[in-house]
Amino acid sequence: MARLLALDFGKVRTGIAVTDELQLIASGLTTVLTDELLDFLKSYLKEEKVDAFVVGLPKQMDNTPSESEELIQGFLKKLVKQFPAIPIERQDERFTSKMAVQSMVASGMKKKKRQDKALVDEISATLILQAYLNRF
Structure with a gap:
């Protein structure tokens, strides 16, 4: 099996999460500027199967x-034009940003770190991916 890759797409930044190769666990990968997203994905897909x-x-x-x-x-x-062989699934993302901040608070993260919008986007992508995995 290969990984699943989730995107919390935003106008400025996009949070990215991936699964392990068995597609059991969602983990945050990074956040990239949205206008650099396709280049990031091209590079990532040279190293990893999705x-x-x-x-x-x-x-x-x-x-x-x-x-x-x-x-x-x-x-x-x-995305379809660039990677026609990779299917695209959609997952409801309502409340993921709010849940991301709540998880940061619950983990004891300092307020300054919780204000890092890139980290919130990465955690949101992880929540989207985990919700997708939980559907099956």
Whole structure:
């Protein structure tokens, strides 16, 4: 088996998480600037096999798409073009940023570190990926 790679796509930064090769455990990988994301993925995929991308699906409380979904759709077209053999799955990402901050508080992380938005994005990607894994 190969890894699953999750993206918490954002306008400025994108959090990235991956599974182990058995696809049991989600772990934060990094956060990259969104305009450098495709280059990062090209480089990563030269070193690691990925079975699927899991991309966060932002929704409003009434289940309608969030305004950021339009940006994500544009990115997904580029992702499919760049990596046509790798399927893309979507995972509801409601509350992941809030849960990421709560997990940082619960772990005793200092306030200064909790304000690191890149770390919040990476943890959010991990939560998206773990939620996806829990579906099966």
